[in-house]
Amino acid sequence: MTLRLVKTVGMMSALALGVVGLNAQSFAASIGVGSTKGGATAQVTAGLSKIVSSSSGHQLRPQPMGGTQQYIPIVNAGELEFGVSNVMQYYMAITGTGLSEGKKNDNLRMVATLMTFRTGMFVADKSGIKSIADLKGKRVPGEFTASPLFKFLIEANLANAGLGWKDVNVVPMTALRQHWDAFGQGKVDVAIGAIGSGPIKKLNSSVGGVTFLSLDNGGDAADRTLKLAPKTTINTVKPAKPFVGIKAPTNAIHFAYTLWAHKGVDDKIVEDVVKAIYDNEKGLHELSPLWRSHKSKGMGRQFGADVPYHPGAINFYKKAGVWTGS
Secondary structure (H helix, E strand, O other), rough: HHHHHHHHHHHHHHHHHHHHHHHHHHHHHEEEEEOOOOOHHHHHHHHHHHHHHHHHHOEEEEEEEEEEEHHHHHHHOOOOOOEEEEEHHHHHHHOOHHHHOOOOOOOEEEEEEEEEEEEEEEEHHHHHHOOHHHHHHOEEEOOOOOOOOOHHHHHHHHHHOOOOOOOOOOEEEEHHHHHHHHHHHHOOEEEOOOOOOHHHHHHHOOOEEEEEEOOOHHHHHHHHHHOOOOOOEEEEEOOOOOOOOOOOOOOEEEEEEEEEEEEEOOOOHHHHHHHHHHOHHHHHHOOOHHOOOHHHHHHOOOOOOOOOOOOOHHHHHHOOOOOOOO
């Protein structure tokens, strides 16, 4: 073999190794996050993808599926690195309760709290309904076969006044948007939604005004609600221009949106992801009003000993001086 041929073979081998190394590096840098095909979760994962991909050295890619309940077991099995959901749904997943009844997903670990959603039940002003108790015997949306979380949230609201499904006339629904349409058409007497969201503003205009119904935030009433909506809180929302339907201080369910991961995801990857989110609070706020309540210093919020954090996340929060856990 001539020297030129040896050099050529050597260069080709080095190039091949370089390409293999580059491909391996690109593959290692790409990580997935479970997402829905639309709605708030899709918006949250899109925002995270943009920020993490531009600031962490990893490409975070949303993996859209039919619903959160579809990708929870996939992350739990280690086939996808991250997932996004509200804390209530996450808690049900890791404990095998509620939406995940009998299917404990105990390989999941909390990574970050992202923002807070305020949700409540609202009625048309012309309905004459003034309280949750007034819903007895009224037409209330139920079932939500494609959006089962909202069945639990409505049940939690009803329980606040000592009511259950047997006390109301249940109108079966498939999804959230369908029940908003039904409310606008006068087919149900009450609906549920996020305070300050676009759909509520549209309904407010179409039905001549809406009002959110206030919850009792103490005693047995609160206990009944929080039992059905675990890891949420009942807090007061004060009237403000963006909060259509809040005409007086109103107690409503508040819950965090969260990012979580499989426990086997490399600590350094999780730490890098958390750092990218933590360092870009302003950038997240600029993405959409959805991120308005997100605060970096609150990302390591504690939900109790039964909601363990990923070691990589803990490492970062300790370095940042914001870890309050044990």
